[in-house]
Amino acid sequence: MSDFNPARINLAASYLGCSLKQLAARAGMGDSTIYGLARGDMPFLEGAARKLSYATGLPLNFFILPEHVFTEQSLTFRRRPRMLKPERERITGEFTMLANSARKLIGIAGMEHSTDWISAMAPQYTPTAPDIERLAQEARIVCGIPLDSPVNNVMRAFEKQGVPIAPMRVAGTNGRGEGVTSPTRPNDATVIGYFSGSRSGDGMRFTIAHEAGHLILQRHRRPDTTKDTEHEAHAFASAFLLPEREARSLLSPSMTIRDFLPIKARWGVSIAALITRGHRLGIFDNERNRSLMMQLSARGWRTTEPVEVLEEHPILMRQLMGNAFGTVTSPTTATAAREGIEGFLGIPAALADTWCDGITITENDDKPDQAGTPYGKDTQ
Numbered sequence: 001m002s003d004f005n006p007a008r009i010n011l012a013a014s015y016l017g018c019s020l021k022q023l024a025a026r027a028g029m030g031d032s033t034i035y036g037l038a039r040g041d042m043p044f045l046e047g048a049a050r051k052l053s054y055a056t057g058l059p060l061n062f063f064i065l066p067e068h069v070f071t072e073q074s075l076t077f078r079r080r081p082r083m084l085k086p087e088r089e090r091i092t093g094e095f096t097m098l099a100n101s102a103r104k105l106i107g108i109a110g111m112e113h114s115t116d117w118i119s120a121m122a123p124q125y126t127p128t129a130p131d132i133e134r135l136a137q138e139a140r141i142v143c144g145i146p147l148d149s150p151v152n153n154v155m156r157a158f159e160k161q162g163v164p165i166a167p168m169r170v171a172g173t174n175g176r177g178e179g180v181t182s183p184t185r186p187n188d189a190t191v192i193g194y195f196s197g198s199r200s201g202d203g204m205r206f207t208i209a210h211e212a213g214h215l216i217l218q219r220h221r222r223p224d225t226t227k228d229t230e231h232e233a234h235a236f237a238s239a240f241l242l243p244e245r246e247a248r249s250l251l252s253p254s255m256t257i258r259d260f261l262p263i264k265a266r267w268g269v270s271i272a273a274l275i276t277r278g279h280r281l282g283i284f285d286n287e288r289n290r291s292l293m294m295q296l297s298a299r300g301w302r303t304t305e306p307v308e309v310l311e312e313h314p315i316l317m318r319q320l321m322g323n324a325f326g327t328v329t330s331p332t333t334a335t336a337a338r339e340g341i342e343g344f345l346g347i348p349a350a351l352a353d354t355w356c357d358g359i360t361i362t363e364n365d366d367k368p369d370q371a372g373t374p375y376g377k378d379t380q
Contacts, residue, residue, distance in 0.1 A: 004044040006037055008063045012056050014093030015170065017086045027055035062346035067100040075182050076214040076229060090170040095180055095193055098355060101345045102164045102189035105320035114162025115190040117142050122219035129280075132232065135216060136239035147243050150267045154205040154241070158212050159316040164189065165208060166317045166355040167196040179207040183218040190215055201309035202270040208312075209237035238277045241269050251278040253288055257295040264307045271305050272296060318356035326362060335360040 013023045024034035028051060036042035049063040056062075072092045077083070106112060121138055123131065137147055143157040151157055155165050168180070179194045192211045199207055213236025214229070223229045242250075250263050251274065260271040269277070275296070279289040296302050315332055322334025325341055338349045338361050345352070349361045 004046070004049045004063045005066050006040045006044045007069055008065065009034065009038040009044075009052065011069050011093055011096060012052065012058055012062070014089045015058075015097065016056060016093075017090040017170070023052070023055070027051045057348060059342040059346050059348065061343055065100070065346045068096070070096045070099065070182055074184065075180055076211070076218070076233070077178075077180050091168065091180055091193075094168055094170045094351075095182070097347055097351070098166055098168070098193055099182065099189050099191050101347060101352075101355070102166075102191040102317070102320070104345060105317075105324050106162075106164070106189055108324045109320055111162055117161065118190060118216055119219055122216055124220045126221070126223070127217060127232065129235065132213075132217065132235045133239045133244050136213075136236050137243060139212070139216060139236075139240055140243070148246060151205070151209075151241060153312055154208045154268075155312045155314045158192070158208065159314060162190070163212070163215070164191045164316045164320065165314040166191065166193055167314070167357055168193045169351055169354040178203075179211040181211045181214050183214045183216075184220075184222055200270070200305070201311045202264065202268055202273075202305075204311060205268050205309065206237050206241065206270065206273055209240045210234060212240070213237050234276075235280065238273060238280065242267055242274070242277055244281060247277055247281055248283065251281075251283045253284060255292075257292060257299070257301075261307050264305070264309070268309045270309075271301060313357050315357070318359050321352055321356050321359055326360075333360075335362050337362050339363075 009023070010020070013020055016023070018026070020034050020038055021031050024031050027034070027048075029048070033042070033048075037044050037048055044063070049060060052058075052063060053060045070092055072088055075092060075095060077088070077091065106114070121135060121142070123135070127135065140147060140151075143151075143161055145151055145157060159165055178198050179192060181190075181192045192208060192215070194204065194207055194211070198204075210233045213233035217232045217236055218229065223232060246267075257271070260274050263269070263274060264271055267274075272293070275284065275289060275292045278284040279286075284292065293302075296305075318334045319328050319331070321336045321341070322328040325337045325339075325344070326335035328334045334356070336349075336352065336356075336359055341347060341349045341352045341361070353359055353361060
């Protein structure tokens with residue numbers, strides 16, 4: 001009986017962005033062979049697995065793991081309209097690997113219940129606009145953020161509540177991908193993937209809050225349309241980053257475009273998002289909203305706004321990886337053994353390095369008795 005999982009062949013092809021036929025050519029296999037293996041019509045034995053491992057650069061153990069494979073339909077993408085099908089397939093493949101790896105790491109760390117707050121908070125009905133405002137405030141309270149203060153670090157806020165956040169490797173290559181998660185599978189790791197460099201610092205803060213909105217609002221339900229799915233997450237992100245009471249005190253119909261600059265600097269929210277927030281709250285009517293957006297475009301600020309908001313970086317995946325396979329020497333520094341990563345998680349060590357936003361890879365699995373605890377005590 002074969003110990004290898006034929007479903008992983010399709011996953012490898014998705015991750016690499018190639019067809020089974022192209023994968024067969026890489027591995028020196030016939031088309032009929034790889035299709036037979038992938039369908040389970042032929043036994044998937046070690047010889048074939050080794051060929052595929054060599055051809056793909058994926059560890060041999062990748063082809064053994066009996067893990068859930070996500071579908072594109074189960075994910076929520078924050079993406080640009082021009083993202084092509086092969087790009088979406090590659091994201092789906094990598095996210096499958098990321099979520100399964102995060103689930104294992106969370107289990108090792110004993111953090112299986114760290115995101116129970118999301119399931120408890122998540123609505124089982126279609127939330128109204130006031131409901132979303134309330135849920136965003138509740139999320140702030142859970143994250144320990146005062147309702148009248150900016151979110152100093154969006155990534156850290158959710159990581160502290162058990163949500164791993166990881167830069168993705170295969171996407172964002174064309175600036176068309178922004179963020180991805182899978183909100184409606186509570187038995188899998190609650191994890192957010194993002195595409196580093198695809199957005200400015202303020203844009204990425206919004207993207208992470210947007211994906212958190214998917215996790216919270218759509219844990220127990222899924223809106224009928226993609227438009228509604230995205231609209232809810234946008235509304236949540238806006239309310240999380242700038243609560244309604246503060247928005248109404250800061251924004252007014254008589255504002256000039258330059259009046260937004262100090263607000264952006266303090267709250268870490270783009271001018272475009274501030275205008276949209278004001279419009280959704282009725283502070284700016286349709287005509288004023290259109291005028292402000294036109295001014296934004298006329299200055300070239302729709303693509304590059306003034307006032308730099310620094311890029312945020314995650315640390316939880318690095319700490320989880322170090323805790324499992326190496327050492328955690330500080331909140332931002334960890335090592336992990338290649339053998340543990342590739343043998344237990346079945347992923348290339350280089351991919352783990354990407355997800356950790358940088359980790360020192362060692363060539364053995366020796367680790368001290370005292371390995372640091374995940375997500376230490378650093379402040380927001």
